[in-house]
Amino acid sequence: MKKFLILILIIFCSCDKSITLIHDSNKLDSIVDKYIDNGSQALLLVRLEDNDGNSIYQYSNKNNTLVPDHEINEKTWFRIWSMSKIVTISLTMDLVEDGILKLDDPVTKYIPEFVNLKVAVSKKGKPLSGYGEGLGIDVLENDEPCPYQLVENNFEMTVLQLINHEAGFYYSTTGINCLDNILNSKNLAASKNSNELIQKLSELPLVDYPGNKHFYGLNTTVLGLVNERASGESLDNLVKNRITEPMNIKGLQYNKNSDTKLLPVFSGVDSSIRYANDGELDIMGTYVPGYGIENELFMGGEGMIGTADGYADFLRMLLNHGELNGHRFLNESSVKEIYSPHTQLENDYGYNGYNLWITSKLYKEKGYGDEGLWTGGGYEGTHFWIDPKRDFVGLIMTQMFETPKAGYGRDNEIRGEVYTQIFKNEE
Helix, strand or coil: CHHHHHHHHHHHHHCCHHHHHCCCHHHHHHHHHHHHHCCCCCEEEEEEEECCCCEEEEEEEECCCCCCCCCCCCCCEEECHHHHHHHHHHHHHHHHHCCCCCCCCEHHHCCHHHCCCEEEECCCCCEHHHCCCCCCCCCCCCCCCCCCEEEECCCCCEHHHHHCCCCCCCCCCCCCHHHHHHHHHHCHHHCCCHHHHHHHHHCCCECCCCCCCCCCCCHHHHHHHHHHHHHCCCHHHHHHHHHHCCCCCCCEECCCCCCCCCCCCEECCCCCCEECCCCCCCECECCCCCCCCCCCCCCCCCCCEEEHHHHHHHHHHHHCCCEECCEECCCHHHHHHHHCCCECCCCCCEEECCCCEEECCHHHHCCCCCCCCEEEECCCCCEEEEECCCCEEEEEECCCECCCHHHCCHHHHHHHHHHHHHHHHHC
């Protein structure tokens, strides 16, 4: 009888996560509804998933006029943009474990086309990473960044610098017109394949000397090219052969299947939602990554598509320190490297691991969540977090370029409500 009671208690505890984490789903539902009703989102899906892949909470809503033909659920396909980065970085760590490459390898070992890369500097010889909109750095008198000068790069670019965004690559959003314009002119995402992309990148200047400064940009895209050259496989095949098939992850890939239906692209730049114009998503020119069945260019920093269910499975692999569905993909030490402090160590809101933001206690103090969450997101408004304390993952999925003001603070409010309920349960 005693053994029977213990078994019942174990079953009860294992099935009770949705109750212990979320006790008022209606409150969360109403926050999701608010962002649809106020016109800041065309669609919104929130999913929380426990370490076993069970749904703790899921709710979605949409504007039926803008999104008439899509059901929004855990199987809906989203363009995940920079949420591709942690997938590419994880692949790199897997290749390192297999001895196929090393983090301190020079990038030119795999991409010799980069041997003559130059650095863009101002009239007084200052790297352009110190200029641009929003960087908060005063421009020296008579030292405007445009037109820039090109100088020799005497520093070796490494694989690790690509991971940490310290290699000198950038997006066409620096606010330095001469730099943005030349990147836009290359239309990188229109490249037919990796070799053509490499050729175009080799004709662009770096924004800084490798290793000198953290500067967010195309570094992870180049990392994907290194993965391809080092392994002799396309990034698409690396994802299939090393991640999705061995761990039975469905809903995370590059090209569409014949029956895959992607959501429209929405823009909020005019303060109200509309369908985006061609070329409006201009992070690297007027073209965006290709998702067609015949696409042969796989951009490691931007190009993946995924469902909430599929991406949550990938996050659960990290949560499980490298293992999912009985298959070990990464050693625990590699996952620890991914979430350990590497860059932006003086930021009050946390620090960067390997392109994974780890939140500080300020998140809890401000009501945004908790300390120690592993977070990230994508260009069209997708967001994720991993909670290693409570063994669950969270996803906020949408498709929105330039969220209107009514949508500002969306992720913090949704995540904040999740943790308000969690903290109340933990008291």
